[in-house]
Amino acid sequence: MGLLGNELAFAQALTAQEREGVMALGNPKHFAADAHLLTEGDRSSHVLIVVRGWVTVSVATDRGATRLILGLRGPGELLGEMAALDPHPRSATVRALGPTEAQVIAGDAFRRFLAEHPRVSGLVIRQLTFRLRSADQERSALASLTVLQRLAGRLTELSGSGGAPRGPYTPPAPSARSGSSVVQLAQDELAASIGATREAVAKSLRLLRTQRIVRTGNRVVEILDPELLALLADGHTDTETQQA
Secondary structure, eight states: OOSSOSSOOHHHHSOHHHHHHHHTTSEEEEEOTTOEEEOTTOOOOOEEEEEESOEEEEEEOTTTTOEEEEEEEOTTOEEOHHHHHSSSOOSSEEEESSSEEEEEEOHHHHHHHHHHOHHHHHHHHHHHHHHHHHHHHHHHHHHHSOHHHHHHHHHHHHHHTTSSSOSTTSOOOTTOOTTOEEEOOOHHHHHHHHTOOHHHHHHHHHHHHHTTSEEEETTEEEESOHHHHHHHHHTOOOSGGGGO
């Protein structure tokens, strides 16, 4: 499972000249917290490059209103490229976690830029391949892992990245101990990131608190025992928390 990826963001992988050229194709746009930058099923074809803030990428599930978060994207990330490259509707919804700024580039202008810059085109193809594989892994995890395992794995991933997403809209908890790892997502966002209900995540967090593996606050999960949390994620522990 992985929401953040392990490669450079698109804009960071460009040369200075390439980055200047592609950013010049569009215009900046500001989005409020919870605003949809892109909507699943929409037939627009523009792309976005995140300048500031963090967004979630999610898809609808078979359970109606429930959504599965497939990714967290931050500054420098390219969004919406699939709809720019083919005529099909958008495959996911992108929502701002907090105040967000992005460069909006028309699909036809972006396609022309890729045709004139083969190296950049290769970066986009590599990104698409990585994201499709990551999405397949997320869907596979839904069928093979318990809610507790998925939650432990997600918390381990995000705490290892410094608790991303970060920003002025998610301040660290005042009670967090110096040097501890903190994940700054609300319980409903954590639930969507592992394809579970909020109630199931709340139950798993209660078990983790009982075992003193985590401590929770408002939109904050503080990791107290990262080693045991990682073992839970891998299914290599027989503690009573494994009963979740």
